Every structure is written in structure tokens, then in C-alpha cells.
Amino acid sequence: MKTLTKFDKIGYLFLLIIFGLGIYYANTNLQYFDEVYTVEDGFVENGSAIFLFSSCLLLLYRFFKLFKQKDFFWKIGILAIAIVFFFGAGEEISWGQRIFNIESSEYFLENNAQGETNLHNMVVDGKKINKLVFSQLLTVVLVIYLIITPFLFRKYGWVKNLANKFAVPIVQWHHTISFLVGTSLLVFISSNRKWEIYELAFSVIFLLIFIKPLNKEIYSSN
Structure with missing residues (x-):
């Protein structure tokens, strides 16, 4: 595809390898898949944090680079997205708790499913926030963003203007397809640890x- 950049090609090749190995290990050595390939603080989980943080840094770089040329709404939009991805990266590694060997407070030991200092494993009234918010809500958001929004952006001028005004990057169709392919590949992995690979795919895509979003002009100088 002519729209694919060299970064797209490298990223998709990387994900094909990750999914390929994941499917292979999950179907030949499930213990290795669970305890080595997708283990906590392993390559896959740390990779997700690195790519999420990389997105944050990229957005912050553009924020400061174009600060004097963009209006208030553009700054609010790009900064808000950067904060979201910084939060995601921090949550992925429990805010460096295990890296720096920091003990969880009594509150997190009692209310976190894994006894860690993060929000996505918190348990409220016997229900995990991860399932209610970070899974179900995120699924709805992704469907709207990856499938519905691109159609609306192309069809309605006011949607296009609003997205550009708040520096909301619009996906190209190959981004949407890659998410759908990644989602379908999960069928071949029976382990619950498969979601670690999905999170890595999320962060890379x-x-x-x-x-390079469809509306790449939002990152251009005026």
C-alpha cells in the first residue's frame, strides 16, 4: 500500500512476529507462554509501556515545537491525549513499583487484585475496574474511534473541523484493519494472558x- 510509511511496515512486521510467536507458544507450550512470553514485567508487558510512553513523548514534542503557532484548543487536545498515554504507560508497569522495588500501601494491598499500585487492577464491591472500565468501556471507545469516526470525518465537514481543532488524529484504514486482524488472531490463543499481546498491539498501532494520521496536517506548522 502506498499509504504505508516505513514505520508502518516495521511496526506491522514486528506485530506479526509477536502474534506468530504467541500463537505458536500458546498452542505448543502453554506454560512457557504464560510464565515466560507474557509474564508480568516481561518483554511483552514492558514493550507496551515503552510504546505508550513513546506516543506520549512524540505528542509532547509536537506540543512544544508548535506551541507558538497553534491555538488554545489544539494545545488542550494534544496535551490531553499525551496525558492519557502517559497514564497508560505508568499503569502498565504499576508506576515503576517493581522496577524500583517499592512496597504497595495498605490500601492497595487490600483493594488491588494483584496488590500493586495501579488503578486498573483495583477491586470495587467485588468487581475489577479492569473489566468494567479498562475492558468494556475501552472496547466501546475503540470501536467509535477506529471504525465510526473515520467515516464521519470523511463525510461531515463539522466532524473534520472539530477533530482538527482539537488535534485528534484520525486513523487511516490500514490502522483499522490492523486492529481487526489483531483482534481476530486472539481466537488462536486460549490463555487469558493473551490480552498482554493485545495491549502491545494497541500501543504499537x-x-x-x-x-502519520489521515489528518497529518494537524501536526504541521501554520
Whole structure:
């Protein structure tokens, strides 16, 4: 595809390898898949944090680079997205808790499913926030953003103007297709740890979206 950049090609090749190995290990050595390939603080989980943080840094770079040339709403939009991805990166590694060997407070030990200092594993009234918010709500948001928004952006001028005004990057169709392919590949992995691979795919594809969205002009100087 002519719309694919070299970053897209490298990113998709990387994900094909990750999914390929994941499917292979999950079907030949499930213990290795669970305890090595997708283990906590392993390559896959740390990779997700790195790519999420990379997205944050890229957005912040553009924020400061174009600060004097963009209006208030553009700044609010890009800064808000950067904060979201910084939060995601921090949550992925429990805010460096295990890296720096920091003990969880009594509150998190009692209310976090894994006894860690993060929000996505919190348990409220016996229900995990991860399932209610970070899974179900995120699924709805992704469907709207990846499938519905691109159609609306192309069809309605006011949607296009609003997205550009708040520096909301619009996905190209190959981004949407890559998410759908990644989602379908999960069928071949029976382990619950498969979601770690999905999170890595999420972080990689969003970085590719930020590098070159459909409305790439939002990252151009006026």
C-alpha cells in the first residue's frame, strides 16, 4: 500500500512476529507462554509501556515545537491525549513499583487484585475496574474511534473541523484493519494472558497513528 510509511511496515512486521510467536507458544507450550512470553514485567508487558510512553513523548514534542503557532484548543487536545498515554504507560508497569522495588500501601494491598499500585487492577464491591472500565468501556471507545469516526470525518465537514481543532488524529484504514486482524488472531490463543499481546498491539498501532494520521496536517506548522 502506498499509504504505508516505513514505520508502518516495521511496526506491522514486528506485530506479526509477536502474534506468530504467541500463537505458536500458546498452542505448543502453554506454560512457557504464560510464565515466560507474557509474564508480568516481561518483554511483552514492558514493550507496551515503552510504546505508550513513546506516543506520549512524540505528542509532547509536537506540543512544544508548535506551541507558538497553534491555538488554545489544539494545545488542550494534544496535551490531553499525551496525558492519557502517559497514564497508560505508568499503569502498565504499576508506576515503576517493581522496577524500583517499592512496597504497595495498605490500601492497595487490600483493594488491588494483584496488590500493586495501579488503578486498573483495583477491586470495587467485588468487581475489577479492569473489566468494567479498562475492558468494556475501552472496547466501546475503540470501536467509535477506529471504525465510526473515520467515516464521519470523511463525510461531515463539522466532524473534520472539530477533530482538527482539537488535534485528534484520525486513523487511516490500514490502522483499522490492523486492529481487526489483531483482534481476530486472539481466537488462536486460549490463555487469558493473551490480552498482554493485545495491549502491545494497541500501543504499537497507536504510535503509528500518531506518526502519520489521515489528518497529518494537524501536526504541521501554520
